[in-house]
Amino acid sequence: MDWQAERGHILDNARRVVVKVGSAVLTSGLGLDISVVKNLVAQIAQLHERGTDVVLVSSGAVSAGRAVLRRCCEIKGMPHKQAASAVGQSRLMHYYDDEFGKHGIISAQILLTKDDLRSRHRFLNARNTFGALMDWHAVPIVNENDTVAVRELEFGDNDSLASLLLNVVDADLFINLTSAGGVYADNPDTNPDAKILECIEDVHSLNLDTMCGGKTSVGSGGMYSKLLAARRAAQLGVPTLILPGRKPDAMVRAFAGEEPGTWVRPEKKTVSSRKFWLAYHADxxxxxxxxxxxxxxxxxxxxxxxxxxxxxxxxxxxxxxxxxxxxxxxxxxxxxxxxxxxxxxxxxxxxxxxxxxxxxxxxxxxxxxxxxxxxxxxx
CATH class of the missing domain: 2.30.130.10 (PUA domain)
Known part of the structure; x- marks a missing residue:
């Protein structure tokens, strides 16, 4: 089928979705943007109503912590960043838990490092935990465990973490919410006339260095890491939908066929879950x-x-x-x-x-x- 029919079919029948939201979407200059959190939770609640399980990979802990600490503390270096994450993580979860509770949905916090998925035994334990939470129709909220992660145990960014979770939870769709409207055909910083691509047929063929320009000011990924994550998802046979995360109801509108964003098609020849695990859960x-x-x-x-x-x-x-x-x-x-x-x-x-x-x-x-x-x- 063509990509429009493929997109419509998958969105209509999505059983399990991994949604990733970054710091550039969730935060403003004053810390967490609560209006964005409220709208995001309301959209996930609507997906739940249609019978779709959602795993939410959420950044924002470090930014939330910085907003509190900037009044009294100077943050510099990795130990301070990890401490800021510890301050911010509880605040981030408080807002999520409160908002999901208003919709009658249980939320659960899961903090991970690469070491948690590197061991096959721990990988299977994580799979079972996610499975139990979704059997209860809870929403697992996942973040990298910045407080204890060292460089060799880091995922690098939550785009990478989210792409690996597709394999853990057997997702059939990956939604990446960004500060942009989608993927541009060229770097919009250097080409203001660059257009958003509605579909990427072959994500492996893209020249990411030309298309993507660096990282966002508050996030750690940028579009480069999002397209790397989409490449991994494509290998598993999972399509990626990249949407404007700060646009109200972007996900709900996408499921209704109204918000295009960028659709990244999966590969026709996919890799096994085991090969995906052995290649990407260790450096x-x-x-x-x-x-x-x-x-x-x-x-x-x-x-x-x-x-x-x-x-x-x-x-x-x-x-x-x-x-x-x-x-x-x-x-x-x-x-x-x-x-x-x-x-x-x-x-x-x-x-x-x-x-x-x-x-x-x-x-x-x-x-x-x-x-x-x-x-x-x-x-």
Whole structure:
């Protein structure tokens, strides 16, 4: 079907939606904009009435904390930002809980770091928790746990977090509420005549550096991170709808066919939930560089063999997540390595029949098996 029919069908039948709202939408110069919070909750309540479960990924804690602390404290550096998040998070949840309560809806707070989703066991625990909350028709309100997160455990921004939650909750639609009216065909800061795209057919083909210009003043993402999140969603087969979050009733109007925003189509060939999880719930520990022949083999669905490796970067261990790059530096894939970096350097360029002589018995024929490899990963 064409994209208009696809959009209409999915919006009419959406069973579970992840909605992400950023600081640039929720806050003004004085902190949280309560009118925006009220309207957002009212829209989610309407979605609930039509039988759609909603998981809300909400920024705004740090900005809410800054609004309180600026009267008495100077905020600078990561510890102060984390402390501001602790001050603001309770205020953010207070407003949400109060507003959802007016609609007879229970809200629940979930704070996450990457470590909570990196472990398969904890990932499944999170899936079960979300499932129970939605069985109760509650609205989980999710944010990154800024208070305890360190760089290696950060999602980076809530766009990234929201895209990963699509896999956790088995969502069939991702709505990203932004301070813009949608995705512009060009950077509006440098091209005032740039038009909003109603549909993005192939989000992987976009030149994001040309289209997107930096980050918003109060948020940490900007349109660049939103389109990266849309790329990940597309790989799962989940479409993204990017809407103007400060425009009253934008979501409700979109479900009624009145608010276009930007529709990002999902990929026809999707990845498995497991491959999505292994590629995106940990940061790569290093890289292996492969020759042109190996690139072609990987694109044909083959495993990566040691013979095709021409370089190894990093000091990773067996089972680590690594980038697979071409000799030009382009990232071809992400995958879990069967060998630590030291052994990989010893066997790179060698044929499978030679591995036993180099490393001894019981060696893997593949450096990275195709079942543990995600091509065209969003990095």
């Amino acid at each position: 790569p520990s290093g890289a292996v560089v492969v020759d042109d022949g190996a690139v072609k083999a990987l694109e044909a669905g083959k495993s990566l063999l040691p013979a095709g490796i021409v370089g190894v970067d990093g000091g990773f261990g067996r089972g680590a997540l690594v980038r697979v790059t071409s000799t030009s530096g382009a990232v071809i894939a992400l995958g879990l390595t069967n060998y630590p970096a030291a052994d990989m350097r010893r066997i790179m360029g060698h044929r499978t029949a030679e591995l036993e002589a180099i490393l001894g018995d019981n060696q893997y024929p593949e450096a990275i098996h195709r079942d543990n490899l995600l091509m065209d990963a969003v990095v």
